[in-house]
Amino acid sequence: MSLIVQKFGGTSVRDAERVMNVARIVTDTFSKGNDVVVVVSAQGDTTDDLIAKADEINPNASKREKDMLLAAGEQISISLLAMAIEKLGYHATSLLGWQAGFQTSSAHTSARIRRIDPSRIKVALDRHNIVVVAGFQGASKYGDITTLGRGGSDTSAVAIAAAMHADLCQIYTDVEGVYTADPRKVENARKLKEISYDEMLELATLGAQVLNNRSVEMAKKYNIELEVLSSLTHAPGTIVKEKPKMEKMLISGVAKDTDVARISVISVPNIPGIAFKMFSRLSAKGINVDIILQSIGHDGKKDISFTVARPRVHEAVEALEEYMMSHGAKEIVYDDKVAKISIVGAGMESHAGVATKMFEALYDAQINIQMISTSEIKVSVLIDEAEADKAVKAIHDKFFD
């Protein structure tokens, strides 16, 4: 008998029919002799509807009250799923975050899990109940309701799996697993049987948002085997684990990220510390910088280019303008029509020429590279957004055909 944690996102429980579908998956797993803990997000648009209600009254409400409001979403979905499980003739116990033992920090709307006391979950499992836990939420030590922020339900699921030493943590979603490229865009994209935590982390960062990063980091830390799979088909998904069986592939995927913009500061004087001061002005505003490129410089001047999340580009330019201009820079330009294309693969570490093969694919497709960034298991290039899909296809064909 195994302990299996199954997590279902908002689209998987968006209406009565989908809730019944999830109940069938869950009871199926239970009837095969497993203990099952289910983690559920709020139904479909519930969270958006609740935010709209709040915004109508007070868009600047305190974060504590926002958490109180949003946590009602999972309360609805866990009770409905428990009812659906009962309908199929099984016993179910729904538990809110605090009831399931999630103690978090007090950082409302983006709380961190401090510890999990799974004693109530265990009691319910011992009584042969399927346990349905509200994802995304917990309570602070003061007894205030907190939420974990984006992707919080994935994190909840992995955290329970870790706290209870589960044998497997299945993340059900609306795709069948992790693909070598976006299957809606690249015809011959292949579903991966297995992928390592590190590769998954890089892919998540790069806009292939199948799994939330915090949850993958936690799975890696506690060595929890994850499976990403679809709640609508019965196909096996992709296993995320420390050492996947190698499928003789150099790379595990090609990812596109269009949530990016490039900023270039032209003719920055070659004064020590100026780059540091520039980037600290951005980090003071909580703006993360990704790829950074600095020209070699001549005449005591250099150009510094970097990328930021697209919605923050104007804020970033504003934060720098006065300071940089008064320190001798010539101008600040930006381009918010760019895309970051990345290849990810643990195989890169031992194989030379992977980056070259990628550049060759782009050259063959006549796509210009604006910036390049590499890590041990990743190569990213910045290109014109209009050519993003073509680039993904060209690179994918090069590696997988």
Added chain:
Amino acid sequence: MSLIVQKFGGTSVRDAERVMNVARIVTDTFSKGNDVVVVVSAQGDTTDDLIAKADEINPNASKREKDMLLAAGEQISISLLAMAIEKLGYHATSLLGWQAGFQTSSAHTSARIRRIDPSRIKVALDRHNIVVVAGFQGASKYGDITTLGRGGSDTSAVAIAAAMHADLCQIYTDVEGVYTADPRKVENARKLKEISYDEMLELATLGAQVLNNRSVEMAKKYNIELEVLSSLTHAPGTIVKEKPKMEKMLISGVAKDTDVARISVISVPNIPGIAFKMFSRLSAKGINVDIILQSIGHDGKKDISFTVARPRVHEAVEALEEYMMSHGAKEIVYDDKVAKISIVGAGMESHAGVATKMFEALYDAQINIQMISTSEIKVSVLIDEAEADKAVKAIHDKFFD
């Protein structure tokens, strides 16, 4: 400085505009130097919407899960109201039933309040916060979410007022107070300035559902002064207290109850204990019997008539049929087109002729009386439902013109 508990029902907070309206009432009371604890029901149709969602999945869901689901309703309304109060520049803390210290029995969907530990409410008040508490809900000693059943939010409000020795408990609703008759039906119905707990209890039982009975009983037990008033007008409401100032009225109101049906068992043999056995069959099914009338009997036979709640009339007839017929009764007939009209007033105790005056009013209006029942502060008659409104008007005119 006083401590005031204010309770707002679902219609008072049904949309953003109404929530802001409630926030203004609450902050108004606070800014006059009072400590304010607000108890709120779920918004307008939220509860019905949630029940519809549940019924679509499993109409026979466990009561535990129904409570889990419904409790989300007040969670939404308390956070929205807290946000509205913040919008007006005040500090607010919303608290769920369990956070506000409501410990209840484990009787899901109709739990009883066991004790209230208001320590979190006190801490928030000490920090000059307006405290917004979820009505209708609590938690059992096992940490399961419970709900108090119909009218639970009134009970929550009075219970907090009792636990905290509040100076006043205001029940805001969509009527301006307690009237001598239904003001929508009787043109010259008058709003009462004051009424006693006992009179209020009789009126509540009789279908004038301004206040839930449990809450009035609790207010009487702990001597909490209630005020029933409208959240939409700024008129003073009706005070409910132990010894109201007499307004020189014989009766305080005329009430109509159409949720009633009459059952008659014809030609019951005059055997000792047969009535007892008959009524115990009904109580075994949880069917309450109200007015009972037994004919004097002749030839060793008698007729027994009684009233039950209208939705249960068929069940009641079924429960009796076989037993009564096999014990010699001739037939069982019922009438679900009847109405109970009652007059209520503490003044009756000391004034003879009140019942006579009521019967005279009905005689003048040519309305036939089917059954009569009296208590110390109440006279009820059963009449044809079609004549109910006419009867109320005739009686009201007789006493109040």
